[in-house]
Amino acid sequence: MLLKCLWLSSALSLATVVLGSPSLAAARPPFSPKPFLSAAPLAQRPEPEDDLILQVSDRLTPGDDTLQDGSLYDTHTVNADAGQTLTIRLESADFDTYLLLLDDQGNTLAENDDTDAEDLNATITYTTGYSGSYTVIANAYDASGQGQYQLTVRIVSPHHGSTPDRTADQHYADAVRLWQQGQLQPAFNTLELALAQYQAAENTSEVAKVNQGLGIVSHDLGHYDRAIGYLETSLALFQAAGDLGGEADALSGLGLVNLSRGQYEAAESYAQQALPLYREVNDLAGEAIELDHLGQIAGYRGEYDTALTYLEQGLALRRQLGNLRDIARSLNNLASIRTFQGRYELALTHYDEALATIEPLGDMASQATVLTNIGVIYGYQGQYPQALDYHQQSLALARETESVSAEGQALNNLGLAYTLLGQYDKSLMHFEQALAIARDLDDRAGESIYLGNIASVYDEQGHKTQAISLLEASLKMRQDIGDRAGEGETLNNLGTLYDDLGDYDSALRYYTDSLAISREIGSRYTEGRTLSNMGVTYTHQNQYDQALSFFQQALEIFAETGDRVAAANARRRIGELQYQSGQLPEATATLADTVNQLEEIRAAELPDAEQVALFETQRAAYMTYQAVLIAQNEIEAALEISEQGRARAFAERLAANVPNPTAAAARAESPSIEEIRAMARSQQATFVEYALIQPNPKDEAQLFIWVVQPTGDVDFRAQPLASAAQSGDPSETALTTLVNQLRHSVGVGNRGLGVVTASAAGQGNSYQALYTQLITPIADLLPTDPDAPVVFIPQDLLFQVPFAALQRADNTYLIEQHTILTAPSIQVWGLTQQAAQTARGGRFDNALVVGNPVMPTVWSPQQETPHPLPALPGAQQEALDIATLLGTHAVLGAEATEQSVKQALPSAQLVHLATHGLLEYGNVEDSGIRDLPGAIALAPGNGEDGLLTAAEILELPWTADLVVLSACDTGRGHITGDGVMGLSRSLMTKGVPSVVVSLWSVPDAPTAALMAEFYRQLTTGQNKAQALRQAMLATLQQHPHPRDWAAFTLLGSPE
CATH class of the missing domain: 3.40.50.1460 (Rossmann fold)
Incomplete structure (x- = not known):
């Protein structure tokens, strides 16, 4: 019987992120909770049965005898002849063990806390001095220790330590420790040494077990075909020997590999074969593992009720066995299904119990996994500060325990979180660190995922060619290792890149292949993202009916799985299509829902830079909403949305300085039209708010201008912004060119480092042309009193415009006519007025x-x-x-x-x-x-x-x-x-x-x-x-x- 209490990682625990515009959601959820997928993993080789003189499985519980330090203990007796060497081993997954050996007079002969620096279980090797009885004390290290333990006492033959098998045993034990530490390639190499020695000794049973171990480590390295080869060899040897438990272990491993490859039908078949074998040999731990596998398979197919049934059955078995690590594993996997359901509070309840279960054991590597999964929940909920905090805690524990594979996963999760926040430099840094770890470990599954995530960052930064190259490398790697789920995700992301490049036929070809795979394997996440992305491509081809159908299908999936960010993006896309099709009331309702949902997501208390970065990824919804309202002549409502969509993090930080918390919260709310009027009246100021509107990159950009006069009257002007000549980028407007020309005319240099001499050539054209664009449409609305304040509220590149220098056709400057101020929003300007009153x-x-x-x-x-x-x-x-x-x-x-x-x-x-x-x-x-x-x-x-x-x-x-x-x-x-x-x-x-x-x-x-x-x-x-x-x-x-x-x-x- 092999030990099954280790926490295995899986390629399924890693996620890829979206390529393309911020409006497109990820190929999987923003994060994937890491399930604990167990097959019969590595374990120390048992000694020959005839050497075993005592084997006990028992529990330390309150009420047992205690030593002076308050620690619990049980007493066991063995008989031995003089001169025999005993090996006494006390193991527990629930507490730190302590072992004592006493003679028949109660004197302490030997004691041990930890076997060595890496093995925290207790071992005593002792040569007896007399024939008779000896007392073994199975003890906890301190008063807090309690739970299940296993005690064995063996008589070691005098010649046993020199046999080839004993050397192989040591290699095997070393491999187990390396694997537990995440040192996967060294573990694999050491297992190969053990295999060669067992083969030389013609020890068939051990050859079968080592092949099973090589299969598990190969799986963890992402070498799925190699893993299957080892596991099939192991299976054949166990079957030939009639070892039903070993056969079940090998089948379990084969199921794990196919689960990681996204081959859910094959994974289910292996699990269904292993399950009755475990039941036949009364291996409850193995039975729980297969119930776990079946639950995970059902979960990835979206069959959540079935998944919960399997996982709850497995949890019941593990509670019966009393192994705390296994109980925590089941709780973790139940939480992952609740996460996929969008039942976040239930998921957190399971995770909290898992964490409380595992913490007393001091198993920091397992704690790291639960912590990062809690971070996953907060990522789903859009509560990014908490998500970052838990992922960082997980990373710290992974590093403290030197679990390099767990470190790579934590770095990847942090990279994903920063990508969602739009902080691409930070995300790239974390992804590259994770990639280096994967390559050091020869972890092909991890490497393929990290390459895809780095590609996503390059795409966001506009480096399309490099992104495609990285994704093609990732795709080939995933196809080579048979990762069908990853293959579908990568095809989806390649489709997005080709859509960005305008190659719509290629994009749809990649999307169609991705959709087929996601439906084949039952991946609702990839299916939803691919449907959404196909909607984008059909929108770009002006095929609005097809696009709307795909977005609606995607929205149904996102609503079903509880993915709020993806659902908001899909709603925004539907609203855009309704707008383009002239369905203005419908578009208004859709975009209002979208903005409300985004406000809920953004409500979390993030650090300033992260709040700003998150809002940058959401601006498109506010832009489209303004256009829809203006199309219905809802000028004042559009101004409210314009304010709601700018400088919000700034306003919230500024409002937080108000001493009264209630007042601060009220002032952080985006202002209503009546509050905007009141600010204009009270300060006798004229507000000029600009918005650069381009709901669809292929549409002509427009400049929206609102003017709020000191009377409170609100006026509106709009004019098209022609694309810049000689520019292939439709978002590059003539306004952009004019601003750049003006900036060049004044020179750019560092003070004292040599100011660039400005050329007068083109000066009049750029200053006067900008006056025509920005001021002429509203000149009649500006005050005639030159001392009356005019507050300009720019947006984007207009922050670079020196409004004072804009020039009329008669060569007079705007500063000669008006007193000018600027602010990032009317709300921020109003808050600075309050700050001035309290100075x-x-x-x-x-x-x-x-x-x-x-x-x-x-x-x-x-x-x-x-x-x-x-x-x-x-x-x-x-x-x-x-x-x-x-x-x-x-x-x-x-x-x-x-x-x-x-x-x-x-x-x-x-x-x-x-x-x-x-x-x-x-x-x-x-x-x-x-x-x-x-x-x-x-x-x-x-x-x-x-x-x-x-x-x-x-x-x-x-x-x-x-x-x-x-x-x-x-x-x-x-x-x-x-x-x-x-x-x-x-x-x-x-x-x-x-x-x-x-x-x-x-x-x-x-x-x-x-x-x-x-x-x-x-x-x-x-x-x-x-x-x-x-x-x-x-x-x-x-x-x-x-x-x-x-x-x-x-x-x-x-x-």
């Missing part, structure tokens, strides 16, 4: 002015060397002039350390920083650091590196009413649906109501002039927006090129 004390009572610090050293991945930033003598003079104007001391040079600035910031009402801004800090490719984007250069020292990062800004207490970042490109950053991810966002998130930033690097002389005039205007009583306008107008007289005065913009409150 403490006088605005300039305590000013902190910093200029030209001793520069820190930064590391460049491109140069692969650290280098110091250059000094900024112009910034030093700027700081001196401003400090004089404000009547304060300028912090310069070596005095301007990061430590001293951090100490001064919490009490400063006004902060002016004239130094380098590092836009790319936090981008690992550009700075070698992975962090929130953005950093401000200060002097290093006293344990500080001289970089005040965006992440550190979020950790500091701020009371400032105004922060001016007089540094290069401080208003730029990675643009998302949440706005510009950079320094200004971190400051405003911390409650700073007004921030002045620069959209590009400005020469020293005009910067100094503009800043001096800005502060002079403030001292005369002008508000911040009016002061900045007057400073721009004054600088315009001396430095007429927009490069010299139009870069600075005020974010947030004007007051």
Whole structure:
């Protein structure tokens, strides 16, 4: 009888992710819970039966005798002759064992805790000194130990240790330990040594067992054909010997391999053959394994009631046997079926019980598996912070136990979680680490899966050719090992890539092959994704009726399996088709349901960067919903959805700084149209909100513009955005070209590193053309009073537009007509107004002015060397002039350390920083650091590196009413649906109501002039927006090129 209490991994425990647009769901669920699929695994070779003098299976339970330390024990007696060598072995899967041997007077002859560093069971080898009785104490290591144990006492023949079989036994034992540690290839190699020695000794029974072990390890390595060869050899030998238990073990292994290959019919056949054999030999543990297999097969077919029946029968048997590890295994597998059903609370109940069952045993590798499966549940529920936390716990335990295969699986699951969050750099890093482990282990199944997941990241990053190459390699590997489920998934993902490339015939061919396989093997997950993807391809071919049919079929499957993210994506696609077909009321209802479901998924409390990344994957639904509402002239409702679809993470973080939690929660809600009107009225401000709308990439893009006037009236304008000439990308519009031309006209450079001289060529065309696109449609709605605030709410590339410099046909600039502010959303602007009202004390009572610090050293991945930033003598003079104007001391040079600035910031009402801004800090490719984007250069020292990062800004207490970042490109950053991810966002998130930033690097002389005039205007009583306008107008007289005065913009409150 072979030991069956190990936790085997399976290729089924790993999942692939979606290729293509974020709207398409994965080929499997976002995560797959890892089932514990057991076949008769590896076990130590038993000694000859005639050497066995005692064999006991019993339990330590409360009420048994105890030693002085409170630990439970049982007493057993054996008889032996003088000079005999006894091997006494105490094993338990439930507690840490301790073994004592006493003579007939009660004296301790020998004791043992652990056999060795890797074997925590207890073993004593002792040569007897007299003939008579000896007492064996089966003891738990401490007072908490209780449960099932096995005790054996054997007489070792004097010559036994020198036989060839004994050497083979040692190899076999070594292989078991390597396998338990996840060292699969070394385990395989060591088993081959044992096999050769058993074959040389013509020990047929052991040859059969080693072949069975080689089959299991080959399975774990993904060598399925090789595994079948070994297991079939084992089966033939067991059958020839009439060993029914061994025959059942081999059949069980064959069933496991076919289950992992997705060959469910063959797997079921082997399980149905093994089950009656286990029952015939009264092997309850083996019977439970086959019930487990049958349950998993039914689960993958979507036959959940049948699956639960099998698994519950197996659990009952395991409870009867009392082996805690096996009980936890059954609970885990029941939870996996509940997961597939979408019964997440029930699944968590099973997982929690499994974890509680396994924790007292100290089996960290098994705990790691349950933890990652709990992470799977939270991933399904869209609760990504919890998912990440559990996967990271699993990874830590896998590393602590040196279980490298489990480590690879945990890394893969983390990669999948980060992919769903849209954090592709992190997902790629985790997938590549998992791939390296798989290759070290020669784990072909894992390697094929990780290649597919890396391909998904390359696809998201636009590297289609590399993605196809990786997927083709993965497909061949899966076909070679006979992984039908994986083959179907990979065909599905290749279809998505070819759809992206516009090769629709190839896409449909791959999808059709994938659909056939998924239906053949009963994989509802791949079937649902493939149906959805076929709907996308038919949509691209304008075959809307066929597309709608496929999306509806997919939605039925997603609803049945409880996959909320995939269901929301399918609903959104159906809404798009209804919109394109003119079914506007139906589209409205469908998209309203979609947005509500996405809001529920997004409601989890994620870290800021992850919240932003998740929302990026969901923006398409909000875009289409706006288009549908506008098509029905629901202008105000569309504005509400526009607000709901932008800067939500920003607003929630900003609202969290409100002292009253109830008020904070209310303020984090997206504003209604009445709340938007009230903000415009109370501040007598004009809001201009832009939305770039393109529901279908093949449709012409449109620019939506809402204007909310100080009266509360809401007006709307829309105009088409023609595709850019000479561009094959339909999303590349003439507006994109104009913005890029304008940016080029002002030059791009780092302050003090040499400002690029702007060319006047094309300047008038780009500034005036952008005025025509962005301002002309709404010019009649803007206030006539030049001091009245106009708040622009850009989107996407419009954050890069210097609205002050947009130019009418008569060559006058917009700043000459209006007082201009910008904000990522009306909601965020309103929250900054509230922050301004609660700002403490006088605005300039305590000013902190910093200029030209001793520069820190930064590391460049491109140069692969650290280098110091250059000094900024112009910034030093700027700081001196401003400090004089404000009547304060300028912090310069070596005095301007990061430590001293951090100490001064919490009490400063006004902060002016004239130094380098590092836009790319936090981008690992550009700075070698992975962090929130953005950093401000200060002097290093006293344990500080001289970089005040965006992440550190979020950790500091701020009371400032105004922060001016007089540094290069401080208003730029990675643009998302949440706005510009950079320094200004971190400051405003911390409650700073007004921030002045620069959209590009400005020469020293005009910067100094503009800043001096800005502060002079403030001292005369002008508000911040009016002061900045007057400073721009004054600088315009001396430095007429927009490069010299139009870069600075005020974010947030004007007051």
